[in-house]
Amino acid sequence: MSQTQGGNSKAWWLLSPGVGLYILTFFIPLAMLLVLSFAKFENSVTTIGFFFDNYVKIMTDGITLTIFYRTVQLALMITVSCLVLGYPVAVLMRRSGPRARLWLLFxxxxxxxTSIIVRNVAWVLILGRSGIINDTLIDWGWISTPLPLMYNTFGVVLAVVHVYLSFMVLPLFGALIAIDSSIEEAASSLGASPLRVFLTVTLPLSLPGVTAGCTLVFILSMGIYLTPVIMGGNFVLTLPMLITDSVRNLYNWPVASAMALMLLAAIGAMVLLSARVQKMVGG
Amino acid sequence: MREGYGSPWPHRALVVFSLLVIFFLVAPLAILVIQSFTNESYLSFPPPSFGFRWYREVFTSSDWRDAVGLSVLIAILVTPLSLILGTLAAFGLDRGPMRGRQSLYAVMISPMVLPHIVLGLGIFRIALQLNIEDTLLAFVPAHLTITVPFVVISVGASLQTFNVTLEEAAMSLGASRWRAVWHITLPVIRPGLIAGAIFSFIISFDEFIITFFLATYEQTLPLEMFSTLMFQVKPSIAAISTLTLAVTAALTAMLMFRGQILGGGRIVK
Structure with missing residues (x-):
């Protein structure tokens, strides 16, 4: 705020309760995970020190790395699906009149x-073995055995897209609404077809929103635990599931911490990449 | 439709596609609500007969009652604390010097960027160390960590539009700083406070993974729903889901009518 340009540095004391909370629940815990990731875990005993055993283990045991790639792949599928479903909606929101836009936004x-678990329950009731789709198709005699609609990648992607689609549409809408429509009108008055206007003017100008939305959805998808467990059962394994299992069932904190840092590293890499792309597309 | 977008056919395709996407977003929830009123002992669509059988079941089951009770208790503790911590921080950021404001703002919203799975893992670790896992002493601060950033953002946004001279005018007329803030500033930024409170309540009420790490015997509503769902899909899960949906829908409606999310209609003008 301009009035407080000089500002009173005493005001920063007001941040202390919040910062105090974060120190206990955010900064110290993160530091603990970092330290633990370099600890040694042998015969259920954790020895603090500076060992690379956990990182070597997750890189070489063949399973963790495979599941990590699988998690990235899943996150990419979710991101692309959100983009494909969300972009047209964002375009329509921009073109609509005030009332229609308000409804779409709503x-x-x-x-x-809306509760994530409630939305997952809804999908279980629809896609499950005796869900609505399978029940109906069997009733009609179209199929005799239930279709595998969940406990696979399809079910997981569908349910996660349902959860994260909004995170894609909002940045897309933000970027689209910021485009000056007189640029498009200029292009079309110079004889460009609507498709050409879209491809050469609207789409390139909306790329900052595309980058922001994709980054957000990708990061969220990398870390999601609940929906893949419910929709994928044990058939779709992701890194968050491995982390949870390592701690809750194996009590192997060092390996879980190393995996958590691996996840953070992947997300950090994505953020850096996104910043680069944003620079390129002029966001 | 505005002019200059060419022939109506691409536009119609766009409308149909968007309606399908919205159907995809809404239909599962609508089906869930309808199914929850089944009178049968199994789930089917449409239900052969309707009734409140499974709502009675949910209300009389001590497991569901305990889970709802704990979730409400946590959210009721979290919401005012979150509002206090977040509002104090937002004021501090707004009134402090320009230098360093950006980095302190980044610190105050930093828990938002961390995946909750990693945050939960870390909080579980320190809770084990302090021997407070599975208690409110762990649940409440854990939830606060993810709700405070939302208050910082929503109250911060309201403070940006607030004209400090109003407060200064009150003080020049003899009001103390506290009195001026209480009678002038807080009422003006009320939409931001309400939005922050509602966000805090809903986020805490719906939080899963962090609580999942911390809880052993205690069960919040999302945890109880999760374990029920993993075990068996019964109509009671549809009933409790519908009740949850009703609560969040009511809060969301409040939020929307306060105009905070939709920018007080500014965005649609």
Whole structure:
């Protein structure tokens, strides 16, 4: 705020309760995970020190790395699906009149505040072995055995897209609404077809929103635990599941910490990449 | 439709596609709500007969009651604390010197960027160290860590539009700083406070993974729903889901009518 340009540095004391909380629940815990990731875990005993055993283990045991790639792959599939479903909606939101836009915005924003587990339950009731789709198709005699609609990648991607689609549409809409429509009108008055206007003007100008939305959805998808467990059962394994299992069932904190840092590294890499792309597309 | 977008056919395709996407977002929840009113002992669609059988079941089951009770208790403790911590921080950021404001703001919202799975793992670790896992002493601060950033953002946004001279005018007329803030500033930034409170409540009420790490015997509602779902899909899960949906829908409606999310209609003008 301009009035407080000089500002009173005493005001920063107001941050202390929040910062105090974060120190206990955020900074110290993260530091602990970092230290633990270099600890040694042998015969259920954790020895603090500076060992690379956990990192070597997750890189060479063949399983962790495979599941890590699988997690990245899944996150990419979710991101692309959100983009494909979300972009047209964002375009329509920009073109609509005030009332229609408000309704569209309502349908896009309200899922953000709807319980994730409730939405997963809804998908189980639809896609499950005796869910609506399988029940109906069997009733009609179209199939005799239930279709595998969940406990596979398809079910996981569908349910996660349902959860994260809003996070894609909002940045897309933000970028699209910021485009000055007179640029498009200029292009079309010079004889460009609507498709050409879209491909050469609208789409390139919306790329900052595409980058922001994709980054957000990718990061969120990398870390999601609940939906893949419910929709994938034990058939779709992801890094967050491995982390949870290592701690809750194997009590192997050092390996779980190393995996958590691996996840953070992947997310950090994505953020850096996204910043680069943003620079290129002029966001 | 505005002019200059060419022939109506691509536009119609766009409308149809968008309606399908919205159907995809809404239909599963609508089906869930309808199914929850089944009178049968199994789930089917459409239900052969309707009734409140499974709602009675949910209300009389001590497991569901305990889980709802704990979730509400945590959210009721978290919401005011989150509002206090977040609002103090937002004021500090707004009134402090320009230098360093950006980095302190980044610190105050930093828990948002961390995947909750990693945050949960870390909080579980320190809770084990302090021997407070599976208690409110762990649940409440853990939830606060993810709700405070939302208050910092929503109250911060309201403070940006607040004109400090109003507060200074009150003080020049003899009001103390506290009195001026209480009677002038807080009422003006009320939409931001309400949004922050509602976000805090909903986020805490719905939080899963961090609580999943911390909880052993205690079960919040999302945890109880999760373990029930993993065990068996019964109509009671549809009933409790519908109840959860009703609570969050009511809070969301409040939020929308306060105009905070939709920018007070500014965005649609």
């Amino acid at each position: 349908f896009i924003v309200s899922p953000l505040l």
